[in-house]
Amino acid sequence: MELLRNILERQLSKAHLTAVIAAIVDFTAHYRPTANWSDRRVLVLQSERDRAFAAQADDIRAAYPSATIRVLRGAGHGALFTHTDQYVGEIQTFLAAPTTPRPLAVPQEGPPKSPLSLD
Numbered sequence: 001m002e003l004l005r006n007i008l009e010r011q012l013s014k015a016h017l018t019a020v021i022a023a024i025v026d027f028t029a030h031y032r033p034t035a036n037w038s039d040r041r042v043l044v045l046q047s048e049r050d051r052a053f054a055a056q057a058d059d060i061r062a063a064y065p066s067a068t069i070r071v072l073r074g075a076g077h078g079a080l081f082t083h084t085d086q087y088v089g090e091i092q093t094f095l096a097a098p099t100t101p102r103p104l105a106v107p108q109e110g111p112p113k114s115p116l117s118l119d
Contacts (some may be wrong), residue, residue, distance in 0.1 A: 003076075007078060007081055007082060011081065011082060012081055016084070017081075020080060020081065020084075041068070041094075041099060042064045042066070042067035042068065043067065043068050043070065043090070043091065043094040044060060044061065044064055044067045044068070044069045044070070045070050045072060045079070045087065045090055045091075046060070046069065046070070046071050046072070047071070047072045047075035047076055047077060047079045047083075048071055048072060048073050048074060048075055049074070049075060049076045050075070050076055050077045050079070051076065051077060052077040053077065068094055070090045070094075072086050072087060072090070073086075075087075
């Protein structure tokens with residue numbers, strides 16, 4: 001409880017907190033994840049000292065094996081609030097990086113058959 005009090009009373013201004021909450025509301029209102037992320041770029045931000053999700057860190061990485069993983073050094077669960085510049089910087093860096101097309105997946109049964117194939 002003391003950590004939350006410290007964050008709210010000493011580390012955040014009302015304007016900052018309001019802006020962050022507005023961004024979260026906007027994100028949740030307009031963003032709908034799709035079931036298949038294999039053909040999209042994914043950024044996973046993890047906090048070095050996140051006690052809330054430490055047990056799930058490996059599961060998250062396994063769920064997105066081709067994701068870009070960034071660990072926010074010194075940050076805990078509330079990294080968006082306590083390490084805002086680092087958090088936003090990682091997102092901006094990820095979004096600014098050039099995208100490279102992913103190769104098309106070939107079915108495991110073998111190469112695709114020609115539409116003119118008789119078998």
